[in-house]
Amino acid sequence: MDSQQKNLHSSEMPAVCRVCDARHGGVCATLTPAQLFELNRHSTRRKVDAGNELIGQGESVSHYSNILSGVIKLSKMMADGRQQIVGLQFAPDFLGRPHLCESTMTAEAATETEICSFPRSLIERMANETPGLERKLHTQSLKELDEAREWMLTLGRKTAQEKVASFLYMIATHIDPDHGEQNTFDLPLSRADIADFLGLTIETVSRQMTKLRKDGVILVENNRHVTVPCLDRLSAAAGND
Amino acid sequence: MDSQQKNLHSSEMPAVCRVCDARHGGVCATLTPAQLFELNRHSTRRKVDAGNELIGQGESVSHYSNILSGVIKLSKMMADGRQQIVGLQFAPDFLGRPHLCESTMTAEAATETEICSFPRSLIERMANETPGLERKLHTQSLKELDEAREWMLTLGRKTAQEKVASFLYMIATHIDPDHGEQNTFDLPLSRADIADFLGLTIETVSRQMTKLRKDGVILVENNRHVTVPCLDRLSAAAGND
DNA sequence: CGGGCAATTGAATCCTCTCAATTTATGTGG
DNA sequence: CCACATAAATTGAGAGGATTCAATTGCCCG
Known part of the structure; x- marks a missing residue:
């Protein structure tokens, strides 16, 4: 014992x-x-x-x-x-x-x-x-x-769109969700940090975020709070097979 | 003993x-x-x-x-x-x-x-x-x-030119030189492999190699054999401070 | 010597960056 | 609590660098 x-x-x-x-x-x-x-x-x-x-x-x-x-x-x-x-x-x-x-x-x-x-x-x-x-x-x-x-x-082989989606997917799977049900979380990084992580500029990160938002892959509130309705769709956008 | x-x-x-x-x-x-x-x-x-x-x-x-x-x-x-x-x-x-x-x-x-x-x-x-x-x-x-x-x-922050120079610099400092004196060696990778290493296309690698050659930073024989007259110049081309 | 592959070169396209303006958040003091 | 100031994020237009597609040259090996 x-x-x-x-x-x-x-x-x-x-x-x-x-x-x-x-x-x-x-x-x-x-x-x-x-x-x-x-x-x-x-x-x-x-x-x-x-x-x-x-x-x-x-x-x-x-x-x-x-x-x-x-x-x-x-x-x-x-x-x-x-x-x-x-x-x-x-x-x-x-x-x-x-x-x-x-x-x-x-x-x-x-x-x-x-x-x-x-x-x-x-x-x-x-x-x-x-x-x-x-x-x-x-x-x-x-x-x-x-x-x-x-x-x-x-960094080497993905497009800007896939890079941003990959980042969001990584965060979504590493951060404990705010609520039990849906996949929702606060981004731990600013746009500038995300850009530095992905080898992109702030503007490109922003553009790809809005595109993902308009495509319905993610929901964004207050710039930092993200909800992912369907993880598989995000994963697909990230180029994960 | x-x-x-x-x-x-x-x-x-x-x-x-x-x-x-x-x-x-x-x-x-x-x-x-x-x-x-x-x-x-x-x-x-x-x-x-x-x-x-x-x-x-x-x-x-x-x-x-x-x-x-x-x-x-x-x-x-x-x-x-x-x-x-x-x-x-x-x-x-x-x-x-x-x-x-x-x-x-x-x-x-x-x-x-x-x-x-x-x-x-x-x-x-x-x-x-x-x-x-x-x-x-x-x-x-x-x-x-x-x-x-x-x-x-x-991969994330360097230009194609700097990437290729970085690769050559890495090889130059990892491979035993053919001759004691000058920095000369055979590339262990094909252009396609170099491209896959640098997140570039074959064509871009080739273009940057010719540019480095024309700038006198490197000498190339038979596509594979490279000589580096001045390691510091190559290092500078690689963006190493 | 010629076939086949690797590498180079060229021209046009596309994606991302740069620069600039605007909008949206954040925080401070009245 | 609101107005203001500052920072962060978005959006737009234009430029530039890397890619794509295509053609040519060069190298290696039978």
Whole structure:
């Protein structure tokens, strides 16, 4: 009975961890109660407002974080200012590039975000001691790799229409719906961010959104709130077979 | 003295491994002599001609491989035939998606290639026993992730000219030069492959190649052989700051 | 030497971008 | 609570870059 992590006695886990959503899906799930306690002693939990930078391109990384809520965008910028978002991370993803001190990109809160941070060195040490943790980090890296490659196909070979539809489809399937019934959600990204994600301009994103709206594939309220009557139609518009 | 792997006595390592280039940089470097022997018993070494498919999109993966020589392209295809190359792998890279049975893409030999294959289950088991191996696999995954994201910037935000220059720059810095002095090499990919890598058409790739040639950034012989007089100029043409 | 494929070149089209104007949201202070 | 200011998003017209389709040239191998 107590062999299952779910059934751990309350005292066997830090209080903040007990009520933490990220503990189940995140890296913490692989840790022993003793490790959780140690990690907890060095971790800080905080809110980050939308638009705030967590890690800068080229900066050295001293902390890793668990995303507890919200969406974080990872982006790269060229010298002349051209920008490309190379990844979106949702709770309970792990934020940080293991085995590397310097960040090759910027991490910025796309929405209001809650994160739990801990020193890099501590995670590195625990990863050495705990094969399950190293493997969990590996699994997340592989997930990000799969997503990056899926997105390369979108960036390289899809039309503007398909790109925007692909983005909406990805969000629709990653964000918890507002209501149980229909597929309805708030976009975590501005038009400018969506453009940077899709390798398009703001204007093109806007035009394709209105086209999807006029075609009845999506409904839009207040620019941010989107409803998808039929996911399959959106998927088809995204070029997914 | 014999504490260094390089100085292992001959009998402590399979004969084929002793002369294998991949043993140093590849996953094998993390294994003990005993593990090398076991792996060797179940491994097969073979040549693959250019254009041959190693793993198909959607197929289940039963083997992992070390790339001993040559270049392998990883690509994704849409239902209507549009294709995108999402990664290139050079010796001594590891070929295979750990922790996942089904391949989400196609792996195909871009040039004549030599690989050393072993059963998936064996590597998985050794990864569990050997933290160094799991970490080595993780490191390679992270390298691929970094490359994928770098390429997303190229696909999303660079012009055709910059894309082609970026590709040539990547090859120039990944392939061993033919001669010690100048930066000269054979392109491992056809124009069609380059187009699929850059999200362009064959014609556009060709036009940009001739433009780079006329601008004196590159010299081309026999369509495949390229010389780069000044790497910095190529880098500048690629938009690298 | 000639067939066949790969690569180049050309002309016209189309899609996306650029620049500009307008409309719609957001937030602030009176 | 409304008017105003600012930012975000939409819409339009025109330009430009990449694609498409077509023809030609160049290369490799029997």
